[in-house]
Amino acid sequence: MFDILNSLRIIDEKIRELKRKKKNTPENLVSLKKSLMEKERKFNEKKNNVEDHKSKEDKIKDSITDQKDKLKKAETKLTEVKNAKQYQAGLKEVSQLKKSVSDMEKQELGLMTQGEELTKAFSDTENEYREFCKTYEAGLIKVKDSYNLIERDLVDLADERESILNLLTDDVKQKYLKVHKNNSGHAISLLSNGRCGACNMMLPPQLCNQVLKADSVHICPSCQRIVIHIS
Numbered sequence: 111m112f113d114i115l116n117s118l119r120i121i122d123e124k125i126r127e128l129k130r131k132k133k134n135t136p137e138n139l140v141s142l143k144k145s146l147m148e149k150e151r152k153f154n155e156k157k158n159n160v161e162d163h164k165s166k167e168d169k170i171k172d173s174i175t176d177q178k179d180k181l182k183k184a185e186t187k188l189t190e191v192k193n194a195k196q197y198q199a200g201l202k203e204v205s206q207l208k209k210s211v212s213d214m215e216k217q218e219l220g221l222m223t224q225g226e227e228l229t230k231a232f233s234d235t236e237n238e239y240r241e242f243c244k245t246y247e248a249g250l251i252k253v254k255d256s257y258n259l260i261e262r263d264l265v266d267l268a269d270e271r272e273s274i275l276n277l278l279t280d281d282v283k284q285k286y287l288k289v290h291k292n293n294s295g296h297a298i299s300l301l302s303n304g305r306c307g308a309c310n311m312m313l314p315p316q317l318c319n320q321v322l323k324a325d326s327v328h329i330c331p332s333c334q335r336i337v338i339h340i341s
């Protein structure tokens with residue numbers, strides 16, 4: 111009987127361990143998903159930076175074209191002036207427009223350099239994000255596989271447990287099931303140096319002797335589990 115109880119103890123331990131793993135599986139997925147979302151957020155942020163910057167560059171390019179048109183017209187007008195006063199005014203306009211074009215071109219150059227840096231930063235983030243998407247997909251498959259494996263093992267262990275349970279006498283079986291239910295699946299503990307292996311409580315010497323004798327099922331007074339001794 112004690113060999114049967116010990117087999118049950120080992121199976122129950124495996125079941126508890128698998129259930130713990132099963133419980134952790136969704137947590138692993140959540141943390142993986144969190145990392146993915148963080149990479150995605152950075153990716154979108156850098157992408158928006160590049161797009162915003164591009165529209166600034168386009169805007170300045172349009173302004174330069176516009177100013178250059180005005181400059182061309184002012185220069186043409188200068189050839190058609192009729193007196194010195196108009197000529198002076200025309201020269202002033204041309205000079206102002208030239209300065210404005212030159213300032214804008216400097217601005218454009220600065221924006222272009224900045225744009226290259228932003229594009230490079232975006233490209234790095236994009237690569238990182240794409241790489242992580244692959245890692246995420248692979249991780250997802252791995253987690254699902256391990257989950258399915260746990261489920262399958264749990265079914266197998268439940269079957270095994272059921273057939274072992276049927277080897278017990280009705281009386282011991284009922285006792286075991288009751289203790290199992292009251293202790294979240296941890297029904298049997300091993301006697302170890304006079305202590306209960308589950309709660310570590312020192313057992314009274316008389317009880318220890320009875321457990322060692324293995325004449326009947328004994329309960330730990332502290333955690334209420336069945337204590338057995340394996341020689």
Ligand SMILES: [Zn+2]
Nearest residue numbers: 306309330333
């Ligand atoms: Zn105990």
